[in-house]
Amino acid sequence: MASEDDKTIPDKVEGAFGDSAEVVQETLGEWLKPLEGTPFLYIGVVTVALLLLLWVLHLVFRFLVIRPLVSNRLFSRSKWLKPQDLIDTGVLSSIATMLSILCIGVVVDLLPKVGAAYEEGATRVVDAMFVFFCAQLLVRAGRFLDIVYSRLPSVDRPGALMGYVSVGAFLAYGTALVIMVSVILDISPLYFLTGIGAASAILLIVFRDTLLSMFANIVVTTGDLVRVGDWIHVPSSSADGYVIEISLNVVKVQNFDKTITVLPTYLLVQEAFVNYRGMYKAGGRRIKRSIMLDQRTIRPLASAELDRLEGIPLVSRAIELDRAELASRAGGDRTTNSGLFRHYILAYLQAHPKIHQQGFTMLVRQLQPTAEGLPLELYCFVDDTAWAAFEEVQSTIFDQLLGTLPAFGLRVYQGESDFQEPNPEARRLDVDPAVFGPVQASANGKDA
Numbered sequence: 001m002a003s004e005d006d007k008t009i010p011d012k013v014e015g016a017f018g019d020s021a022e023v024v025q026e027t028l029g030e031w032l033k034p035l036e037g038t039p040f041l042y043i044g045v046v047t048v049a050l051l052l053l054l055w056v057l058h059l060v061f062r063f064l065v066i067r068p069l070v071s072n073r074l075f076s077r078s079k080w081l082k083p084q085d086l087i088d089t090g091v092l093s094s095i096a097t098m099l100s101i102l103c104i105g106v107v108v109d110l111l112p113k114v115g116a117a118y119e120e121g122a123t124r125v126v127d128a129m130f131v132f133f134c135a136q137l138l139v140r141a142g143r144f145l146d147i148v149y150s151r152l153p154s155v156d157r158p159g160a161l162m163g164y165v166s167v168g169a170f171l172a173y174g175t176a177l178v179i180m181v182s183v184i185l186d187i188s189p190l191y192f193l194t195g196i197g198a199a200s201a202i203l204l205i206v207f208r209d210t211l212l213s214m215f216a217n218i219v220v221t222t223g224d225l226v227r228v229g230d231w232i233h234v235p236s237s238s239a240d241g242y243v244i245e246i247s248l249n250v251v252k253v254q255n256f257d258k259t260i261t262v263l264p265t266y267l268l269v270q271e272a273f274v275n276y277r278g279m280y281k282a283g284g285r286r287i288k289r290s291i292m293l294d295q296r297t298i299r300p301l302a303s304a305e306l307d308r309l310e311g312i313p314l315v316s317r318a319i320e321l322d323r324a325e326l327a328s329r330a331g332g333d334r335t336t337n338s339g340l341f342r343h344y345i346l347a348y349l350q351a352h353p354k355i356h357q358q359g360f361t362m363l364v365r366q367l368q369p370t371a372e373g374l375p376l377e378l379y380c381f382v383d384d385t386a387w388a389a390f391e392e393v394q395s396t397i398f399d400q401l402l403g404t405l406p407a408f409g410l411r412v413y414q415g416e417s418d419f420q421e422p423n424p425e426a427r428r429l430d431v432d433p434a435v436f437g438p439v440q441a442s443a444n445g446k447d448a
Contacts, residue, residue: 043118046111050122054104062096081148089144094137101130128180135176139169157227159246163218166248170214209264213249216266226251226268231276239263239273284356284381285390291401292373293338294411300334305409309340312407314351318344337408342366342376344408345401349380354393356381373413 070083070092086092105126108119146161182189204211220226226243232253233240241255251268253261279285301309309315321343322335345364349355355362360381367375382393405412 046118050104050107053107054100057100057103058093058096061099062093066092066096085144085147089147090140091137091144094133094140097133098130098137101126101133105130124184124186128183131176131179131183135172138172139165142168157224159221159227160224161221162246163221166217167214170248209266210249213265216269217246217248219269220246220251220265226275227277231280233274233276234261234263234267234271235273236271237261237263237267280385282360283385284360284383285385287378287380287382287394287397289394289398290367290375290377291398291405292370292413293376294413295369295374297409297411298336298338298374299409300336301340301409306335306340309407312344312404314347315340315344317347317350321346337410338366338374338376341405341408341410344404345376345378348397348400349378352397354382354384356383372415 067087070086105123108122108126111119142161142165146159146165149155150158150160178189178192181187182192226232226246228243228246230243231241232243234253238255238259239253239261241253241261243251244254244260245252246265249265251263251265253263255261306319310319318340319335322340325339325343326335342364346362349362349364350357362380365377365379367377369375378397382390384390384393402412
């Protein structure tokens with residue numbers, strides 16, 4: 001027989017562990033000895049004691065071991081790795097639960113007189129729980145990585161990896177479910193995989209929308225198509241408001257009337273939609289609205305009329321713009337009231353403190369004449385993207401322009417109604433043909 005000195009270190013460790021196990025087993029036997037006469041009560045007390053021990057061990061590992069270690073020594077100097085993220089995502093909780101389950105697995109092996117059937121069943125349940133919490137740890141670690149990756153300066157957007165995490169969670173929990181059932185029933189997982197393969201056609205039909213949305217979620221999140229807080233408009237649906245949630249299957253949009261539209265995620269990939277994030281990011285909100293001029297009131301202006309109009313603020317600037325435009329052409333054109341009013345609008349926008357002057361398009365143009373009049377369109381950007389402030393600026397601009405319009409001898413087109421003008425003759429045109437002047441030759445020598 002080998003002496004104590006001849007034993008190797010592993011043999012000594014195994015012997016020490018065996019002695020300790022025997023001591024623990026004897027101690028548990030003494031505690032449970034009064035219940036040996038009632039088997040069902042004995043098993044019930046043991047089960048409740050195991051669950052209670054699992055909960056206590058979870059609290060000990062989570063709050064007394066893992067959290068102080070992470071908070072004090074790890075990630076303390078990192079800009080992107082924060083201990084609070086591990087707490088918020090539940091990574092520490094999953095680690096503590098897994099360590100607790102490992103301890104319970106050891107305790108189950110040490111329980112005295114519980115019977116081989118109970119010990120085997122309890123071991124299978126413990127193994128299945130360990131598989132589930134392994135999958136949970138993987139999913140929560142993915143969420144933690146998503147938070148860290150999204151915080152990097154090169155990314156700087158929330159949920160950059162959320163699509164991959166959602167798909168990974170689907171696969172992790174699905175795989176864990178198969179393994180858990182196989183462990184509890186003591187059946188090879190290949191049997192379940194074979195059955196799933198045979199029923200794949202039915203599964204594709206049943207989970208069609210889920211599968212489409214699962215992969216669409218990857219496109220939406222990794223392509224940064226939509227974020228929580230974005231204002232989007234989907235023409236094919238009633239969605240027109242702010243995104244409040246992006247999940248694996250659906251996107252929730254709170255409309256401006258406070259109703260909520262729920263869209264399948266794949267709809268944002270299959271159909272076109274408008275995202276107004278670029279507008280807010282650029283800091284300018286567009287005005288694109290027309291004034292419909294009555295074409296019967298458009299005419300050239302005489303010199304005396306131009307002199308009278310110069311008394312209106314900004315008209316001098318408008319006359320300069322109009323003359324510069326006329327000078328750039330071949331000649332022979334006369335200043336018209338519609339052209340002068342168009343340049344007056346441009347001068348007004350250039351002087352407006354709430355209109356972007358640099359980096360944004362600003363123009364006043366005529367569109368194709370219609371039966372409802374000649375559209376004179378304003379195209380510019382307000383420097384305030386808030387809805388109420390934007391509407392206030394836009395309304396003030398058109399109030400001013402519509403109020404100034406009669407001074408140029410122009411009228412806004414309006415369909416006939418039962419309203420009777422006091423003097424209908426006032427809107428009749430009385431144009432002297434002489435104001436058009438003779439036809440001038442163009443720059444290339446041909447008649448204009």
